[in-house]
Amino acid sequence: MYDHRSRVPGFHEFSQPGNISVRRDHQGTKKPPRLGQINAGARARGKQGRAFQAPPSCGRVELTAVNQLSFLRYKRALFVPAIYRDRQSVTKLNPASYTVGYCTNVHAGTDVLSIRDNLQKYAVAARRALGSDELGVGLWIPNQAAEQLAVGSAAEDFRRFLDDSCLRAFTINGFPYDNFHQPVVKHRVYLPPWWDRARLDYTERLANILSILLPESEGVGSISTLPIGWPNNPLADDGSASESDLLLAAAANLRIAADLLEKLESRSGRRIVLAIEPEPGCILDTSDDLVNWFDQHLPESKHRRYITVCHDVCHAAVMMEAQSVVLGRFARAGIAVGKVQVSSAVVADWQSISAANKSEALQQLAEFAEDRYLHQTGRRTKGGEFELVEDLPELIRGGDVRSDQKWVVHFHVPIFLERFGHLTTSHDDVLECLRTISSLQAADESQLEFTGHLEVETYAWTVLPQAVRKQSLAEDIASEIQWLENKMRDAQDD
DSSP states (O other): OBOGGGGSTTGGGSOOTTSOOOOBOTTSOBOOOOBOOOOTTGGGBOTTSOBEEOOGGGTOSEEOSGGGSOTTBOOSOSSOOBOOOOTTSOOOOOOSSOEEEEEGGGSOOOSHHHHHHHIIIIIHHHHHHHTOSOEEEEEEOOHHHHHHHTSTTHHHHHHHHHHHTTEEEEEEEOSOOSOTTSSOOGGGGGOSOTTSHHHHHHHHHHHHHHHHHSOTTOSOEEEEEOSSOOTTOTTOOOTTOOHHHHHHHHHHHHHHHHHHHHHHHHHHSOOEEEEEOOOTTSSSOSHHHHHHHHHHHOOSHHHHHHEEEEEEHHHHHHTTOOHHHHHHHHHHHTOOEEEEEEOEEEEEEGGGSOGGGHHHHHHHHHTTOOSSSOOOEEEEOTTSOEEEESOHHHHHHHOOTTTOOEEEEEEEEOTTOOEETTEEESHHHHHHHHHHHHHHHHSTTOOOOBOOEEEEOOTTGGGSOGGGOOSOHHHHHHHHHHHHHHHHHHHHHO
């Protein structure tokens, strides 16, 4: 049990979220964003006004009207967007539609051939199970595959494969750099950190690849990335550098990344945003941490045009932060949401579990204490204090289930799952997230800036207890996307 913030210099001395950026017109006068309806067909057209041509095998020829799109592509204005735009300001990203997909880091494979095989086997099967003409995919492209795609026409060839398979690559998970499915991952997933040049080079490769893969009907592409690094990572070799020097180097690399993304947009016409993903235990693991980092290190409008936040629903739940509080804080701080990772955590609500059943509940939790991934756990003690435990096995050995109020475990379980045995999930947080986005973007003076990218990230299917699995992996993926699509409709109707 620990609190790493005390080791980060000046973390709580930054300005508060209330000091937000304001939009101004060309004369410098404060100007609230104008609210209006974006033409539903506008985003279905490329930058030169052409209708997007889907491959004939996808079952349709042209995407020009609302009723011609798959249900996974929302061309109705579910949330009213702000359309005032200024290239030099913090630009409103709010689309008139959403792109929904699943994150492919659930599949093993670090080379391009393995990635293609996995997409053909699972993603195409999930699309067919949904009965959909097209399926959004959040690609996990580890460094080995990124280096392969950077050679010659490899990225263009991969784009043709995606088009032929009716898969829409709208976002990349750039968090895991290396093999995410080796026997033991744990702290390895946080390497290299952002103060290492290798992380910047990898991210630049991903941005160049996404600029080629991104369909022209997508106004923006997103890449999620780790929240700087893991403090005092036992696997890192940082030499004799002080922590403050490492953090300054990380901030400098992120600003370089913003410069590179600006040049990429100027060169290619494709806007790619980097989305920092707070995670429990990392240097940035709460919304306060993220806002403070932006205030100190990424204050300029250019930085915030290209550097955004990836909001992971499960991560906020583990830190016991309400979804409405987190998203509202980002909105007030003028930080765009580049992507929402739709995910759910395991919850042991000890106050609602009878004394006779607590032992069985603890045995259930022990099934999730597997060796591959780190399962940070938020603990609410008897006195109401919050503590973060680095890994679930540690808490199972030493936790006090007789008096603790609640444990929330970083283990991405299916988002449609509400309860199993004596345990529950943070399923309700997913619903709160959708309602909050709806509420914030429907407000008359909404400040929430959102790409509309919704990525289901249940990467732990292969290590889930068998009792939690429902069907084949492709059918499980399809079930999650179908559930999310239904809940989005519910959020719209509320």
